[in-house]
Amino acid sequence: MSSLVAKKQVVTEKLKAFLPAGFEVMVADLLFENPVSFKIVPPRSTKLGDFRAGINGEKHQITVNGDLNPYAFLITTLHEFAHLQTYVQYGRFVKPHGEEWKATFRELLLPAIDSKLLPMDVTNALVRSLSSTKASSCSDVQLSRVLKQYDKPKEGIVLLESLPKNTTFVLQGKHFVKGDLRRKRYLCDELATQKKYLIHALSEVKPI
Ligand SMILES: [Zn+2]
Incomplete structure (x- = not known):
């Protein structure tokens, strides 16, 4: 077995703890196909994840909060990969959530939607979010609301x-x-x- 295949297996195993069942290979593929430093980090209250373009030959970086429920983790990861791929293809002179980003996000989401591995309410919220003509943002309220239902309930909150x-x-x-x-x-x-x-x-x- 080549060391790359072995490495990928280790990453795929690690991702299982964070993603809905059946998505670990899809995300591992993204990690290996795109030159990026992918970090699962302690939760930040201001954002679920982010993308930072590497400058001066540094690697691009994606971070995702480690406390997200599996569906939110998947969607946030795909959202940030859409930023990465948009940046690689178009550079920094397109809008963060403009047409180019939307088209890229759609391409990343379609296999997830088609997999039929997501609950119906999440699938519907994603389809709605993709067909919305409104400018997207890092926080699509309808989608966040559906995803939040899968958070573990916190006492009194x-x-x-x-x-x-x-x-x-x-x-x-x-x-x-x-x-x-x-x-x-x-x-x-x-x-x-x-x-x-x-x-x-x-x-x-x-x-x-
Ligand atoms: Zn964003």
Whole structure:
């Protein structure tokens, strides 16, 4: 067995812990076909993953949060590979989530959709996301909402959007009162300062 095949087997085995069953070979193939440093990292609250173009001959880098549920891990990984492949093909002068990125993401997603290995609600959310004419972003709210349902429930924690108006809740140690929806965020009052904050509808908060 060649050392490359052996290496790939090790990577494929490692990926199993993070991905839905049946996707480890697909992702291992991507890792070996694209020159990239792929890191599974401790969770960051501001993003699920990211792509950084290597400069001066450095390798490109993709990071993905290690605490994502398997479906979110897969979609985030494909999202970041779409950034990588778009960068390799078109360079830095196209929009981050423009037509080129969308077409690349679609190509990466289609085998996942066609595999029939994903739950129906995830598949439907992906198809909707692909056919949406709106500009995509790193955070497609409809898709995130579906993916979040597969997170392990955390004691006492709910999504802000599930709380009734005027509920008091805690987020990052501060107390807020939920107000009205403005696009994707709720206008909330911080109790201590009476300042207003726009907090994302899918933030994980603790009602009190
Ligand atoms: Zn993105």
